[in-house]
Each structure stands twice: as structure tokens, then as C-alpha cells.
Amino acid sequence: MDIFNWIVSAQGEGFFSATMRLAVPLLLAAVGAIYAERSGAINVGIEGMMLSSALSAALVAADTGSPTLGLLAGVVTGIAVAALLAVFTVLLPADPVVVGIALNLLAVGGTTFVFRIFSNQVGTTTTTPGIDAEPIPLLESIPILGPLLFDQSYLVYIALIGVVITWVVLKFTSWGLLLRAAGEHPAAADSLGLSVNRTRFVALLVSGAFAGLGGAFLSLVASTQFVENMTAGRGYIAMAILILGHRSPWGVLLASLLFGLGDAFQLRAQLDNTGVPFQFLLMIPYVLTIVTLAVFGRRLIDPAALGTHFRRGHR
Amino acid sequence: MAISPLEPARAAPGSTTGPILQMDKSTVRFGEVVANDRVSFDLAPGEIHALLGENGAGKTTLMRVLAGLIQPDEGQVFVRGEARSFESVADSVAAGIGMVHQHFMLVPTLTVAENVSLGLRSAGRLFPNTARVGRELRALADKHGLSLDPSARVSDLSIGQQQRVEIVKALYRGATILILDEPTAVLTPGETDSLLAMLRSLTEQGTSVVFISHKLREIRAVADRVTVLRHGQTVGTWALDSVADAELTSAMIGRDAAPTVSSRLAPTTSVAPVPRLAVERVGARDRRGHAVLDSVSLSVAPGEILGIAGVDGNGQTELAEILSGVRRPSAGEVRLDGANITAATVAERIGHGLAHVPEDRQRTGLILDLSIAENLAMETVGTAMFSRRGSLNRAAVRAHAEDIISRFDIRCSGPDQRVRDLSGGNQQKVLIARAVSRAPSALVVSQPTRGVDLGAVENIHRQILDLAAQGCAVILISTELDEILALSDRIAVLYSGTIISTYDRATVDLGTLGMNMTGQSV
Ligand SMILES: Nc1ncnc2c1ncn2[C@@H]1O[C@H](COP(=O)(O)OP(=O)(O)O)[C@@H](O)[C@H]1O
Ligand SMILES: [Mg+2]
Numbered sequence: 030m031d032i033f034n035w036i037v038s039a040q041g042e043g044f045f046s047a048t049m050r051l052a053v054p055l056l057l058a059a060v061g062a063i064y065a066e067r068s069g070a071i072n073v074g075i076e077g078m079m080l081s082s083a084l085s086a087a088l089v090a091a092d093t094g095s096p097t098l099g100l101l102a103g104v105v106t107g108i109a110v111a112a113l114l115a116v117f118t119v120l121l122p123a124d125p126v127v128v129g130i131a132l133n134l135l136a137v138g139g140t141t142f143v144f145r146i147f148s149n150q151v152g153t154t155t156t157t158p159g160i161d162a163e164p165i166p167l168l169e170s171i172p173i174l175g176p177l178l179f180d181q182s183y184l185v186y187i188a189l190i191g192v193v194i195t196w197v198v199l200k201f202t203s204w205g206l207l208l209r210a211a212g213e214h215p216a217a218a219d220s221l222g223l224s225v226n227r228t229r230f231v232a233l234l235v236s237g238a239f240a241g242l243g244g245a246f247l248s249l250v251a252s253t254q255f256v257e258n259m260t261a262g263r264g265y266i267a268m269a270i271l272i273l274g275h276r277s278p279w280g281v282l283l284a285s286l287l288f289g290l291g292d293a294f295q296l297r298a299q300l301d302n303t304g305v306p307f308q309f310l311l312m313i314p315y316v317l318t319i320v321t322l323a324v325f326g327r328r329l330i331d332p333a334a335l336g337t338h339f340r341r342g343h344r
Numbered sequence: 345m346a347i348s349p350l351e352p353a354r355a356a357p358g359s360t361t362g363p364i365l366q367m368d369k370s371t372v373r374f375g376e377v378v379a380n381d382r383v384s385f386d387l388a389p390g391e392i393h394a395l396l397g398e399n400g401a402g403k404t405t406l407m408r409v410l411a412g413l414i415q416p417d418e419g420q421v422f423v424r425g426e427a428r429s430f431e432s433v434a435d436s437v438a439a440g441i442g443m444v445h446q447h448f449m450l451v452p453t454l455t456v457a458e459n460v461s462l463g464l465r466s467a468g469r470l471f472p473n474t475a476r477v478g479r480e481l482r483a484l485a486d487k488h489g490l491s492l493d494p495s496a497r498v499s500d501l502s503i504g505q506q507q508r509v510e511i512v513k514a515l516y517r518g519a520t521i522l523i524l525d526e527p528t529a530v531l532t533p534g535e536t537d538s539l540l541a542m543l544r545s546l547t548e549q550g551t552s553v554v555f556i557s558h559k560l561r562e563i564r565a566v567a568d569r570v571t572v573l574r575h576g577q578t579v580g581t582w583a584l585d586s587v588a589d590a591e592l593t594s595a596m597i598g599r600d601a602a603p604t605v606s607s608r609l610a611p612t613t614s615v616a617p618v619p620r621l622a623v624e625r626v627g628a629r630d631r632r633g634h635a636v637l638d639s640v641s642l643s644v645a646p647g648e649i650l651g652i653a654g655v656d657g658n659g660q661t662e663l664a665e666i667l668s669g670v671r672r673p674s675a676g677e678v679r680l681d682g683a684n685i686t687a688a689t690v691a692e693r694i695g696h697g698l699a700h701v702p703e704d705r706q707r708t709g710l711i712l713d714l715s716i717a718e719n720l721a722m723e724t725v726g727t728a729m730f731s732r733r734g735s736l737n738r739a740a741v742r743a744h745a746e747d748i749i750s751r752f753d754i755r756c757s758g759p760d761q762r763v764r765d766l767s768g769g770n771q772q773k774v775l776i777a778r779a780v781s782r783a784p785s786a787l788v789v790s791q792p793t794r795g796v797d798l799g800a801v802e803n804i805h806r807q808i809l810d811l812a813a814q815g816c817a818v819i820l821i822s823t824e825l826d827e828i829l830a831l832s833d834r835i836a837v838l839y840s841g842t843i844i845s846t847y848d849r850a851t852v853d854l855g856t857l858g859m860n861m862t863g864q865s866v
Contacts, residue, residue, distance in 0.1 A: 203472050206462050210451045217449035220413065222433030223463040333452075341413065 045176040052289025054243040057269035068232035069212035073129025076264025077136030078341025081245030087255035091157040107241020115233040161255030212332035370419030379405040397573035411443040412436035442514025452499035504535040533858030619643035620817035626676030651832030699784035712764035717745035722742035752777040769800030
């Protein structure tokens, strides 16, 4: 098949637009996690945050008829779950991995329960109002870039702006400096009268807000309905993307596009009836996670204080 | 023993001639421990006031109160005659106090200017202007005759440079009272000299300095007065020109100083044809792949003590790990009695008579939550001495521990006491005793007296000398030049991963070693 013809065909356009659609929830969650991890706090609860937000976004959108309100509900839910995580892991403090996993498990059961109560349905909702793609005239017809960037919902632009803002915050703002200090040498920040734990708390909330956007994207944009356990491990993949992207906004953008590509590829392959059992195709993003982590994860140097609790004068 | 401390001068409020800073009966408790017990201390304008005391005497705690990091349980602080209480670091900075901590408070991944801008309002609330801060820092450093690159990443700077950054950072933040907590512990003799000169020039420009140290020589060189702390209490304050060293030492340790172990100027046994322990052209790399040891060759004969001098972080840790078998060298060989043991495990080396005292007793040397007896049996627990067919002979473990506790003078409540609850000196004695009591044929000992009180230092040095007298080959790795000079027969200087010089003890002095330690050959 002639590659160029395929790219501009409806199939090719569908492929690139799917790539972005599949990449963005991962991108949002992973960009948020940059804040948490650079400040030294580990957010293992991304999966639970995304799932809870996907549900609340769908329910609110269905109830009010406004997808924007649904989106807001998703963000608020993400922040609320993150606050719970932060109270346990920063203030108390308990082990962040154990608490994060507990939250994720709680979210699976909790969302199913709440969903069945409110919707009187099992499995999936009927379609809810979603956020539609808005093609930008002229630009949308550029090959590859058109479907990738200019025929998408505004949430995609929010995600991309989030990348730029994160880069600016980390590199140029006082809070970014504080964030990096808290992650690398918390005692140094403390010795200057800055609160390490408050910084980490806020960083986790920011992470929750981004994960909430990512979750809402799933139930408002990617599909306009809630499906039980619809995140299907995307929160964990976001953590892998974070590592693969070396906890930098641009790196995370590239890594999530790579995963979006892998996911779009397996969807395409399923439609094209390649003869490969679909179960194997479904594995592609997960295999990609393991392989890339094994290959690229090793050279990464973690923030020195990642995952440690800070207490003044504690030895 | 005559001790005649000065009466602290009492400042009238608002007076300009009284002390710039005064602490009155400051008390700090950590649970059961009284770290500061009604300590009084004062600082005159333009003065360098030394704080002297053994490890754990409460020096750091006293200064953390001034830095706003600890709120005292009792007592008052006066700045320029006015009562102040420091609820936070910001309060302390506002009063013109800047502290340079013993472990530097610089974020290694940030630049110098970024470190200084951290949390600094005047650098810009939202977007700190690090370029402007950098320019001002450079100007400030120039004014004090220091060189400083504000755009350098802290992790690329030497320890001495980092310390300079800490001092300039404090000055930039408006400190007129500078507190330095054991600033010379990490410096070479040359760097120490330039630090002391810098402190003197700072005081000429009106800064007052609190200088914490337990090295009398430095205090003599730089300070006007000295306050001695012991067990959290003030022993007294003296003007340095009116007090003898012996008096200060006995104030610090609470009894008359014992004569220090004589140095071993007499040459020992002639060199044996086959060295007991040797490394040949060994190399090592850190986790980023940089060489940390490059083609190092050393050998030590039975009965000989080879001292390895050098500033921390020049490859000592890796060398000790290669010798003990914890780390595989990236190149070269390790030999014991002529046999190649490069591939031998730690346990096999112990079986062949090699003993090892690691530099960090709390992290790698001891298991803090196990008892003294268990720690002492640890290395040889599988041998017939302590167990039979896999079951532990508890009575033998205990008896062994009791024997060692009395032989090595370990101060404890008994063999079952947790090692965590021992003082640093006694923890170290447990570690040394474990190695020495096996009568090893070779010993690698790193930083044997780091953070250990003077009483225990003598004991530990005696153990090492006795072991060598019995024919053991000893490699002594230490950053304390006094220790190296007192114990070694031969001395090698490790700099930047290579041996840059080797001397017989009789032919070398402190100055030469100090030069070599900074990479200068003489
Ligand atoms: N954060 C802390 N928690 C508990 N005990 C402490 C703490 N800081 C210091 N101490 C104890 O207080 C005493 C004085 O310590 P420190 O001020 O560090 O002594 P120095 O600086 O003179 O070596 C020691 O017994 C030490 O163990
Ligand atoms: Mg101290």
C-alpha cells in the first residue's frame, strides 16, 4: 500500500486522531505526576483518581446535561482523592505505595457500587453528553498533524498547554524551585524556612487535578459513557510514561504519544482482521510498557528524596 | 586543675557595646535526652567565638535554636540586647543570623544562584530573577575576595567550594552573625587555612562568627574566646590568650587528657617477600560510569600498618569495598598471601583471615536493632564456634560477647543490649572488637574513629596497634591526618581515584600530606 495515500485516507486520519485521543489521558495523568514525584512524593493512586473522576464526570454530565460541568466534577474528584492520599502519605505519614494501591482497589469497588446505585444500570451507562472534536478549518487538512492536532476536542489543547505550563513552572518559578528542592534535598528547603510537607501536599493535589482531567477525558471524550473499570490500568501506564519521559514535561509528551501510537495500532489491527488473536493485540500497550521501562528506565536517576518522609531533625 | 571561666557580660537593652547575641539558660530536651541543659552563651560584635565539645555535647542543638529550627523548652535569646524568640527560620534570618550546617544545605541538582534564590522573596515572588541574584552574589563574593561561579551546578563543585557558597548564601541573605557547624571536618588542611583566613577578614568587616569545632589547633588559630560544652552543659568560657590547651581538653572530656598514643617512628619488620594483602591496578566505576578508582596498586606486609590518607570521596569507599569483597573491581586484582581473591565472596575472604571494619558503622557495620552479642557473632555465626548443624548455640554467643565486652571495655548494660542504644564510641568498639577478636591475618579498617569520643579513640588505636604487633597486616583508611600519622608505618595519599604519593612515616610531615591531598605533589 502506498504510505502517503494511506496517511491521507480516512483510515489514516482515523489512526492519527486515535493516537492523540489515546495518548491524552495518559499524558494528563503523567504530567500531573511530574509535580508529585519531583517534589519527592510518589503518587501510586493515579489509577484510582482517574477511575473515580471518569465516573463523577459521566454522572454529572448526564445529570446536568453539561459536559463542562462534568469535566469540573472530574477535576474536583481527582483533587479529593489526591487529598486523601496526601493526608495519609504526607501528614501521617504511611507508606505511599501501600496507600496508593489501597486507593486504587477501593476505587474499583467504589465506582462500581456508586455507579450501579445512581444509574440503575450494570456495566455501562447509556451515552452521556460528551465533549466533541472541533475541527479547525484549513489546519485540519494538513497530513498527519491535521488529524493529530487540529481535529480534536479542547481538552487536548488543555493537555498540551499543561505540558508547557509544567515546563515553565518547574524551570522558571519559585514554586518549581521549591518543588525540586523538596524532592532532592528536603532538609535544605527546611533550613530556609520552607515547608517541605506543604509543598508535597500541594504537588499531590495538582497531580490529582491532572489525573482527574485524564479520567474525565475517558468518559467524556474518548467514549461518551462510563464503563466499569474503564481505566483498565491506564493509571499504571501513566506511571511508566513518567519514568520513560524522565519526569520532564517534554519527555512525558513524547512517551505518551508513543503509547498512543501503540494503542492506536492495536485497535487498527483488530479492525483489519489480521488473524492475530485480539487478546494478543490488546497486550501491545502493556508489553510496550514493560519493554520500554526495562530498556530506558535504568538510566534514569530518581530525585534523591523520592518516596521518603520528611521530618525535621529526624535521623 | 584550675578552671577560671569568664563571667558572661550582661548587655543593657539597646546598648551598642554589649554582646550582639546572648543565650540565657537555654534548655532543649529530646524525650529523655537533655541535649542542652541551661546553657548560656554570648557573642561580642566582630568576635569569633568557638564552641568546643565532644560529639553529642549539644553544640549543634544550641545553634539550631539560634537558627530557628528548634524551639527551646526554656531559656531566652537576646539579639543586641533585645529579647527575641525564633519561631521559624525566617525570624532568625530577620535577626541577621545565618547558619552553615555541618551537612550542607545545598540542592546538588540546582545551580548556585538557584540555591540562593530558593525561598527568597527579594529574588521575585513568582519568577525568581536568578540572573540578578547571580550578579549580586558574584559582587558580594568579589568584595570578600572569593571566587564563585553563580551558574555552576552545586554537584559539580568541590566540598570547599560548596562551603564557600553556603557562607556567601548566608551573607547574601543579610547575616551579620554567622554560625559554622564543624566547618573544617570536611576540608583539607589547605582549605581549612583559607577558611580561617576568610573568617578573620569577615570579622574585620563587622560580622560576628560562632565557630564549632573539636580541633583545638584551629580554635587557637582563629578564635577570640571559646565556650566548652559537655553533656549538654556549659563548662565555661575563656579568652583564648589566657587558657592552656590542657585546661580546655580536660574541660571538654571531663578529666585530664591521657597521653596520646605515640607515633610509630621506629621501622617495623623488613618487607616480606610476599605481601599479605595487595591490590594490583584495580579500577572502579560509579553508577554513572565515571572512574572513581584508576589503576590503584598497594600492598601491605605482615605486621605493617599502611595508612591511606585523602579527603573524603576520593575513592576510599570504593577501595575498601573492593578489598572486603562487597564490590567487584572493574579492572585489576586483589591478592591475599599471593593468591588471587578478586572473585572471592566476602564470606570466603573472612574464612581466609581477612577482617573489615566499614566506614559507616550504622548503615553497613552493625545491625542496630540486634543485640551486642548477636552483632559480635554475625560474621562467623555459621562456624563451629557458634552453631552446630544449623542451630545456634546461644550460650556460646553470649559467653563470647561477655568476654569481648570486658576485654574491649565496651560500656553497656550487658550482651543483650541493643546496639542502637549504645553511644557512637561504644558502637565502634563493638565493630572493632568483632574484627580484632578473630585474630585476622589482614585488616581493612575505614574511618575507625569518626564521630567517636576521645576516650574511645585511645582504646581503638590501641587495638589496631596491638593487632599489628601480632603480625596482622593493616590497611587504615582515614581522613584524619593526625590518626594516619600516629598509627601508620607507610602512608599513601589517595586523590581523585589514584595514589598520588607514598611515603615512609619517618620521611613525611603533615604539610606535605595536606598538599598531596589536594592533588598537588611536592
Ligand atoms: N533530633 C534529635 N532527636 C533526638 N535526639 C537528638 C536529636 N538531635 C540531637 N539529639 C541528641 O542530643 C544530644 C546533643 O546532640 P548534638 O547537639 O548534635 O551534639 P554535638 O553537635 O555537640 O555533637 C545527643 O545526645 C544527640 O543524640
Ligand atoms: Mg554536631
